[in-house]
Amino acid sequence: MCQREQDFTNRAVLGFAKVVAGAFQFLLGYGFRLQSSEATLVRYASERVFVNVYHGRSSYEIGVEIGCISRERSDGAGYSMSELIRLKNQQEAERFRNFMATTPDEVKIGVQKLAEQLLRNGDRALRGDELVFEALQQQRQEWASTFAADVAYRQVSPKAAEAFRRQEYRKAAELYESIEGKLTPAELKKLEYARKHA
Amino acid sequence: MSMKKPVPWSIAFPHLAASDAGQQAALPRRLGVMWQRLWIAWACIAALVCAAGTAWAVAGAPAKPHQGTSEFSVALNVCAFASATVQLHSGKACLSTTGTSDVPDAARGAGAAERLVIGRGADLAKPGALKAGERALSWPSKMPNAAAEWKINSGLLRQEMQRGLPIRDISPGNTGGMFLNAERNLLQNHGWTFDASTSLWMPPVP
Numbered sequence: 001m002c003q004r005e006q007d008f009t010n011r012a013v014l015g016f017a018k019v020v021a022g023a024f025q026f027l028l029g030y031g032f033r034l035q036s037s038e039a040t041l042v043r044y045a046s047e048r049v050f051v052n053v054y055h056g057r058s059s060y061e062i063g064v065e066i067g068c069i070s071r072e073r074s075d076g077a078g079y080s081m082s083e084l085i086r087l088k089n090q091q092e093a094e095r096f097r098n099f100m101a102t103t104p105d106e107v108k109i110g111v112q113k114l115a116e117q118l119l120r121n122g123d124r125a126l127r128g129d130e131l132v133f134e135a136l137q138q139q140r141q142e143w144a145s146t147f148a149a150d151v152a153y154r155q156v157s158p159k160a161a162e163a164f165r166r167q168e169y170r171k172a173a174e175l176y177e178s179i180e181g182k183l184t185p186a187e188l189k190k191l192e193y194a195r196k197h198a
Numbered sequence: 199m200s201m202k203k204p205v206p207w208s209i210a211f212p213h214l215a216a217s218d219a220g221q222q223a224a225l226p227r228r229l230g231v232m233w234q235r236l237w238i239a240w241a242c243i244a245a246l247v248c249a250a251g252t253a254w255a256v257a258g259a260p261a262k263p264h265q266g267t268s269e270f271s272v273a274l275n276v277c278a279f280a281s282a283t284v285q286l287h288s289g290k291a292c293l294s295t296t297g298t299s300d301v302p303d304a305a306r307g308a309g310a311a312e313r314l315v316i317g318r319g320a321d322l323a324k325p326g327a328l329k330a331g332e333r334a335l336s337w338p339s340k341m342p343n344a345a346a347e348w349k350i351n352s353g354l355l356r357q358e359m360q361r362g363l364p365i366r367d368i369s370p371g372n373t374g375g376m377f378l379n380a381e382r383n384l385l386q387n388h389g390w391t392f393d394a395s396t397s398l399w400m401p402p403v404p
Contacts (some may be wrong), residue, residue: 054319056320056375058339059341060342080374144371144392152391180257
């Protein structure tokens, strides 16, 4: 038995499943039923929606995953709390972090906090609104594109600035053009100058 | 006047048959010519023998698949012929490079690399989350010591990054996980870029 499995068997002492059953009782009002309850994972499901509340086996982070049952079969898409929050407020979503709990008291606090967040941000999803899940899917694709552009900007911007400083204007123009959508006003002016002097 | 009886060899080689003193003076030149003709004759005979031997050898060899090819391609054909012969005798099908051979997967994939997948544990644990040839990082948990946990996690991820192969992010959009965010930051800080269409982290171009 590996260390990871030993930790898993000892997780029951944290009382995660019992705390979840109490804090997420409001799900019954949305037509959910308890599907399964384990030391680190409690599953609920209504006719169209599933909700998985988990306590990370390795990370000890408390999180929730919500998805449309029909969609789950097609693409396995379950959406996290950060994605539910992002639908309402992007800045808040960027600040959001899962609660990490390694003691029974921390588990109580973390689970209660998560239940409140789900109630506040997931009402339409819990009711099985198809439009919300479509919006979540589209938002995920947009996030991936935006994130990819952000990462590219962080990688390319310093190289472009260095090329500009060395007066290698053709190279600088090419680099700036590759991240044009993310350029600051100052960098846009540098791009314009580099184009003229390339 | 008595007629001088001709010497037998002078009949065969009349040039050498000197009848008088003037002709005897030219004898060395005639000998030289004779030796020259002898050498030419022997050379012709030797060439004919060689040609006959080659023709015999060619007639006994198997037909070549391509005529007029270079020595290199002929050598390849010979190797292919030999290989096919060996396979025929061993009862094996002909090997191909398109992956339809009967070579065991383990042997064929010995040089192939598995793709690393990062993401939330909940996503990684789903049935079918990892495709064929994919795997996730794994190590004995050090939790609740998060620092020790991250030390191992980051060390293993760095080792994977050194391989320079794309890494799949299975949880795009999920930004709530501390370790997943840290892994993404680590990749970014080492020049890796994210491809939104494939959810793959691509290694930096050298």
